Amino acid sequence: GENVEQHPSTLSVQEGDSAVIKCTYSDSASNYFPWYKQELGKGPQLIIDIRSNVGEKKDQRIAVTLNKTAKHFSLHITETQPEDSAVYFCAASFFTGTSYGKLTFGQGTILTVHP
């Protein structure tokens, strides 16, 4: 089955710096890669996602890149703010054409942005 590895497990940055979180996946059939932000006591919130037919996607300060050949995808957050502090999860999934496959999550990255 699919296996997703996420690094680093913790990341500490100063406000205004950039943060990068990296994930690798094992199943070349995976074709959908979302990123989630989880704050204390809440469920994961989708912040950005990318499909396998796209190499990069950007939404304001957040961007995701995908390298299908290397089976790598990364989350980039620019101009970090204290409210970006949370746990971030990457995930991989496969869309069959009629239904969605399960999400396989990475282990999570605790991001702390210091004012």
Add this chain to the structure above:
Amino acid sequence: ETGVTQSPTHLIKTRGQQVTLRCSSQSGHNTVSWYQQALGQGPQFIFQYYREEENGRGNFPPRFSGLQFPNYSSELNVNALELDDSALYLCASSPPPGHYGYTFGSGTRLTVV
């Protein structure tokens, strides 16, 4: 959009008891999945329902079972609770084919003592 609503938010049960957790899917979303998230870990897939049928299951024993109703709401049932079942249980709904994006509820925190 009404979001994904889960109930109850917190629950304490004794080992050996049974529990039912509930989820109301986001409007228009006909697929619902359940995940278990242990403290400090990523969510683990339990099972998924599509049009009231289970269409995928993770590595969880049969004492974890579920239902999906015609209005796309869902239940997760766990029998013979064990201490290791203590976790945050998350429900996620996803839209019909052709659209992407899973929406998660805030979860039910289950503590087994």
